[in-house]
Amino acid sequence: MKVKRTQVGIIGAGPAGLTLARLLFESGISTVILEAKDREYVENRIRAGVLEKGSVELLGRAKSDARLQSNAQIHKGIEISLNGDRCRVNLEKLSGGKHVTVYGQTEITIDLIEVHTKLGGEIIFEASNVIPRDFETKTPVIQYESNGDLTELQCDFIAGCDGFHGISRSSIPPSKLKFFERVYPYSWLGILAEAPPPSKELIYASHERGFALYSMRPPTRSRLYLQCENNTTLDHWPDEVIWNELRCRLGVKDAHLIQEGEIIEKGVTPMRSFVTEPMQYGNLFLAGDAAHIVPPTGAKGLNLALSDIFYLSNAFTSFYDTGSTKELKSYSKTALSRIWKTERFSWWMTSMLHKASETDNFEDRIRLAELDYLLSSEAALSSLAENYTGLPY
Numbered sequence: 169m170k171v172k173r174t175q176v177g178i179i180g181a182g183p184a185g186l187t188l189a190r191l192l193f194e195s196g197i198s199t200v201i202l203e204a205k206d207r208e209y210v211e212n213r214i215r216a217g218v219l220e221k222g223s224v225e226l227l228g229r230a231k232s233d234a235r236l237q238s239n240a241q242i243h244k245g246i247e248i249s250l251n252g253d254r255c256r257v258n259l260e261k262l263s264g265g266k267h268v269t270v271y272g273q274t275e276i277t278i279d280l281i282e283v284h285t286k287l288g289g290e291i292i293f294e295a296s297n298v299i300p301r302d303f304e305t306k307t308p309v310i311q312y313e314s315n316g317d318l319t320e321l322q323c324d325f326i327a328g329c330d331g332f333h334g335i336s337r338s339s340i341p342p343s344k345l346k347f348f349e350r351v352y353p354y355s356w357l358g359i360l361a362e363a364p365p366p367s368k369e370l371i372y373a374s375h376e377r378g379f380a381l382y383s384m385r386p387p388t389r390s391r392l393y394l395q396c397e398n399n400t401t402l403d404h405w406p407d408e409v410i411w412n413e414l415r416c417r418l419g420v421k422d423a424h425l426i427q428e429g430e431i432i433e434k435g436v437t438p439m440r441s442f443v444t445e446p447m448q449y450g451n452l453f454l455a456g457d458a459a460h461i462v463p464p465t466g467a468k469g470l471n472l473a474l475s476d477i478f479y480l481s482n483a484f485t486s487f488y489d490t491g492s493t494k495e496l497k498s499y500s501k502t503a504l505s506r507i508w509k510t511e512r513f514s515w516w517m518t519s520m521l522h523k524a525s526e527t528d529n530f531e532d533r534i535r536l537a538e539l540d541y542l543l544s545s546e547a548a549l550s551s552l553a554e555n556y557t558g559l560p561y
């Protein structure tokens with residue numbers, strides 16, 4: 169068996185693992201990232217796209233924001249459509265001057281990998297049989313295979329940034345963790361299309377046939393979603409049905425805004441809220457989707473992963489600068505406080521905008537009253553704007 173040594177061993181080259189590696193590199197702390205997939209796969213995964221101010225600032229600190237600064241779109245508002253009546257929410261005015269930045273997670277990943285590898289950071293793609301162990305001791309190890317070699321990566325700490333289905337969380341004895349979960353009774357059918365988006369800003373549409381989200385991947389593509397049943401398959405959704413449904417849920421007045429184009433990606437995403445407590449066991453620290461999931465309605469998954477990395481990178485830096493373990497010990501508590509507020513917001517947006525049940529007409533009326541109240545109350549809209557643009561770190 170080969171032996172390697174680093175200070176922080178990172179499992180997963182998603183936005184969480186890559187941003188952590190960049191920030192630690194900038195502080196002179198050594199890392200090795202072990203990633204199960206190949207580089208091409210990681211760089212082509214299409215996911216989130218709406219960034220809070222704190223996320224943009226963190227990518228700046230990670231020296232990976234050059235393309236973002238020149239190519240991203242600034243959005244100062246969103247639109248909410250209720251059965252075809254559209255209302256603009258002025259995020260900037262309601263949040264005291266804040267906005268969101270639209271820039272795809274795919275591009276963020278490409279930027280982080282490019283900068284990190286160019287500066288000499290180590291990412292081992294296609295690492296298989298990755299096993300974190302001995303993390304309850306002071307000498308944790310990550311065992312992995314690469315190009316047929318079995319290697320033991322010795323480190324001071326392990327960062328489990330390997331997403332919801334990764335190995336890190338499941339390596340911790342279940343008796344040491346608590347899980348909190350909600351599975352929603354609907355999913356999202358998402359498409360990426362070579363077509364101009366219907367609006368310059370995101371449209372969240374609540375319609376009696378179900379929710380739809382109209383968003384974009386600048387400069388020319390539309391990223392569009394439809395609420396669908398959990399057990400749906402892509403056979404139920406030929407292109408023509410998708411375009412008709414997108415028009416219908418935007419309402420008669422706005423249907424003409426939908427411009428069709430080639431659909432280049434189609435997929436179904438289940439909706440789930442999930443939190444693990446605590447996010448640390450011994451010298452193994454969980455961050456991002458490895459520790460928590462939100463339904464995508466509030467555009468928070470990627471932003472939460474990055475806020476975890478803000479806290480975790482500061483804690484590692486403080487340890488290596490001063491020897492203090494104070495921030496490492498409080499990492500889980502500090503991160504969870506922000507995570508639960510964001511879980512609440514994502515659950516609220518999801519429950520309010522989706523048609524939940526054919527049978528519970530009381531719940532559906534309450535949901536519509538909530539939307540009606542939101543659109544008629546500056547106080548309620550300000551709360552939405554404060555959360556949507558991102559709570560402070």
Ligand SMILES: Cc1cc2nc3c(=O)[nH]c(=O)nc-3n(C[C@H](O)[C@H](O)[C@H](O)COP(=O)(O)OP(=O)(O)OC[C@H]3O[C@@H](n4cnc5c(N)ncnc54)[C@H](O)[C@@H]3O)c2cc1C
Binds near residue numbers: 181215
């Ligand atoms: C289909 C889909 C659509 C989404 N859309 C949105 C959206 O519109 N808006 C939004 O805010 N959020 C969205 N999200 C959520 C958002 O993309 C995630 O919150 C974000 O990717 C979390 O980053 P992460 O680095 O924690 O995890 P990930 O991005 O999941 O990265 C984890 C990495 O670990 C690797 N890995 C896994 N297991 C192992 C292992 N055993 N060994 C080594 N490596 C491993 C994976 O290959 C991956 O590269 C979406 C998620 C999915 C799945």
